[in-house]
Amino acid sequence: MKDTKRWIRVVRCEDIPLREGRSVKVGHREIAIFNLGDRFLAVDNRCPHKGGPLADGIVCGSTVVCPLHAWKFSLETGAGVNAASSSSSIETFATSVDDGIVSVEIPVSQAEPHGPQLQSSAHFCDMLAVLADSP
C-alpha cells in the first residue's frame, strides 16, 4: 500500500467532554482524541510502556498522563515528558474542526492492525501502578 495520508471525519466535538479524551476506532486502529477547550488533539491511544489506554488518562494542559503507570506525553509533539517516559514518544495526528466535527489525518498505509493486541490477563500485580486505585 502507498504511504499516503487521508483526512477522516471521526467524532462530533460534543462527544468529548472538556479536558477529557475518548478513544475512537478508526479501522483497526485506536486513536485518542482530546478536547483542550480551544482545540482538539489526537494521538495513538496505545501507551508505549505497556499499552495503557491514553484516552483514559488525566489531561494536564497539553499533556496526558497514562492511567496505568503515569507516563506522561505531550499531545502536541508526542514526546514523553516525565522522567519515566522521556525516552519514548507516541504518534500524533493532525486534526481539524469543521462544522462541529473533528477530523484526523491518518497515514493510510500504517492504519493497519498494529502490534500485538492488548492482552487480557488474570495476573494483576503491577507494583508500578502508582495511579490505579487499589481495592
Added chain:
Amino acid sequence: MEKLVVVGNGMAGVACVEQILKYEKKFDITIFGDETHVNYNRILLSSVLAGEKSLDDIVLNGLDWYQKNNIDLRLGVRIVDIDSSAKTITGNDGSVTHFDKLLLATGSVPVIPSIEDVKKEGVFVFRNLDDTRSLLERCRPGLKAVVIGGGLLGLEAARGLQVQGCDVTVVHLMDTLMERQLDNTGGGYVAAKMNELGVTVLLGLSTTAILGNGHVEGVQFKGGRSIPADLVVVAAGIRPNVSLGVAAGLEVKRGIVVNDYMETSHPDIFAVGECVQHNGVCYGLVAPLIEQGKVLAATITGNKGPKYEGSVQAAKLKIMGVDVFSAGEIADKVDGSEVIRYEDPSLGVYKKLTLKAGKLAGVILVGDASDSHRYMDWLRSGTDLRSMRKHLLFPAASEDVGLDVAMMSDNETICGCMGVTKGTIIEAIHDKGINTLSQLKECTRASTGCGSCTSLCQQILKAVAPEFEEETRKTLCKCVPFSEDNLREIVRSQKLKSVQEVLEIYGNGIGCEVCKPALSYMLDMLWCGDHDEDRSARFINDRVHANIQKDGTFSVVPRMRGGVTSPAELRRIADVAEKYNVPMVKVTGSQRIDLLGVKKSDLPKIWADLGMPSGQAYTKGVRMVKTCVGTDFCRFGTQDSTSAGIELERRLENLFTPHKLKMAAVGCPRNCAEATVKDIGLIGNEGSWQVVVGGAAGKNVRKADLLVTVETTEEAIRAAELFFQYYRENANYLERTYDFVERFGIEKIRKETVYAPDDKKQSLRDRLRKSKERSQDAWLERETPRHPSQFVQIKSLEDVLV
C-alpha cells in the same frame, strides 16, 4: 562586666543582641519589653490573622534562649524615662535600672489619623500580638469589617479578616493602593486582584468619623457618604517611637538620629530599628534593621569598623495568590531613567523595571514575583545590565530547576529579611552538618523572616546537603505550592468550588495528575458534595466507577454489605458473568465478589443486570466492612457483629475519603474478620464494644489504636463516624489512616473526636450528614450518565477501509 540594657524586645533589638552574643562576652544583658511575649516574628502576624500560622509558630526566641544566654528578661515593663547623665532608666513599675550602655529598640507606633470618635469600641490597630489576638477574638463570619489604609499592612489585615469570614472593605485616602511601593498601574492590578478575592476596595476617600452609639456601626467619609461597619482596623501608617530618645535628650528628628556606626548623640546610648533615622531615612521593614543590628553589634562591642550605609528597600505583600514585590525607585519620572514594562491583564501580571545608566534602579512585580531575588541582587550589587537587555524581564529559558540556585554567586543574598547569603548557607551546611530546613533556620536565621526564600533554601539544601531530608510533605505539588492545610483554608474562605478555579487563582492554571484528584477530593469533602464536580480532574476509575486493569478493561465489585449475600444475588452474579463472558469471577480478600476483565462499554449494562450498588472497590473511598458471624451463629459471639457491620457500612458507603478506607466488625476478641488491622474496627466484648482505628495489614502491618470503649452498638458506630469525618477533614490526600493516626497521635485524635465538646462533635456529625445526603450510589450513573459518551466506545463517523 559592663551592663547593657535594651529597651524593646522586638525584632530589631533582639536580632542585634543575637549579633552581640557572637562577639566575646563583655556584657550583662537586660532586656525590657512592654509586650508580655517573648521575641516573636512580627511580620508573620498577618499570617496568624489569615489562619496560616498559629501563635506558637511565630516565636523567634523562646524563654530557653534568654536563659541559655543569661539574659535578664523583663516582660510587661514599659520604660518611661531615661536619665542620661545618671545613666539610669525608670520603668512604669517604679523600677530604676542602671546601665553602662543603653540600646533603644522601641520600634514604631501606629499613626492614628484625626478621625472623630476613633477611640470607639470596635476600632483596632494591627501592630502587635495582642492586637492580632483581639482581632481574632472579635471577627466572626459575616461581620462587616472596614480597614482604613490601603498600604501593605492594611491589605494584609483586610485579607486576614476576610479569611476569617468577614465581609471586608478597604478604604484608602489615595487614588491607588500601596502608592509607596507601586505606581498607578501596579496599584490597579492589586486592586483588581483584591476584588477577585472578594475584598471591596474604595479609593480616594478620606475618613472623617467613626459612627455608632458606644460601639462601631459605620464609617463616614468626607462629603457625607458613609458605609456600615461592625469593626474597623486603622492601618494608616507608622511613626517611629522616639519618646525615650526625646526624654534622654538625644538628637531626634522624625526618628532618633544615628550615624553610620549606629551611634546616637550620646556616647553610651545606641539605637536600632524602626525608631531610628539614618541619613534622613526611617526604615519600616526588617531587612534594613538586621543590617543595622550587625553594624551596631560591632560598634558596641568595641569592634567599631563596619559602617551602615543605608539599605535598598524591598517590600513584598504577603497575601497568598496576590504576588506583589517592589524595590528601589518606583516613580516614573526620574530624570534620565528608562522604563521597561510588561503587562498581561488577563493573567493579572504586571512587571516594571526602571533603569538608570544601564543599572537597575527600581522594580515592581505584580502577579508573578518569582524573579524578585534576581532583581534584588541587581539592585544591591549595581550590576551593569546593558549586555543582558533582552533577558531582563524574561530570563533565557532553562530546563534545569536547580539552575536558579546554581547560577547564583556565593555572595548573593538568599534571605533578604535576615541578610543571609548563599555562601553563608553553604558554609553552615558543611560546617554544622545541616540537613533540614529547620536546622538551617536555627543556625543561620535564613527563611525566618517573611518566608519567601523558603524554596530557594530548600533548593540549596537539596543541592548541597549530603543527607537532605524534605520535612514532611509541605506543599501539595509544584502546580499549587501550598500545603493541604493551607489549601483547605483557602478553598473554604474563598468559597472556591471547582478544581479549575483553585488552579487558576492559586496555581499554575494547569495542574497535574497529583493535584487534580487531590483537589477534587478536597472540594467534595469541604463543600459536603455541593461543589462543581469536574470529572476531567478525576482518575479514570472515578469517571467510570470501576478499577482499570492492565489491559484497559475494568473490574466490577458490587457491594455486599458485611460480606453477606443471598442465593438470589449469587444467581444474578452468575448470570451476569455468563452473559458478558466475564473472564474471571473471584472471591476477594474483602469478603465480596469480583468480576474481572469487563469492557468499559459493558459496565452500565452489567450494573443494571446485577441490581446491586457499587462496592467502590476502585476509589479513594469507603470500601467495605468485613464481618464475622457473631452472636447469630458463633458459640463464642458476644455481640451481633454482622448487623453492626452492615449498619456501619450503610451509614458510610458512597463517601470519598483521603485514601481507601476499610473496616471490620467482629463479635469477640478472636477477631475472625481482622478488625485490629483495619482503618476502623469494632471489636465486640461482653457488654461493650472497642472502637479501634489506624490498623493496617497491607504494605505495612500496624495494630490499630484503641479510640474508645462504649456500651452499645449505636455508640460504637457513632464513635466510628466521628473518627471517619475527622480523618476526612484532616488527612492529606493519599494518607491512609495508619499514617494519619501516627502523624496526629491517638491522644489528639481522641481529644478532637470522642472527647471533644458536644458542639464540636455535633458539627463533625452535621458535615458528615450533609455529605451523606448528597452522596449516591455511583452506579446509578448508568441511567443518568454525566456525559453521553461516559461509557460509550465511539466509532469513527466515517468508515475507512485500511
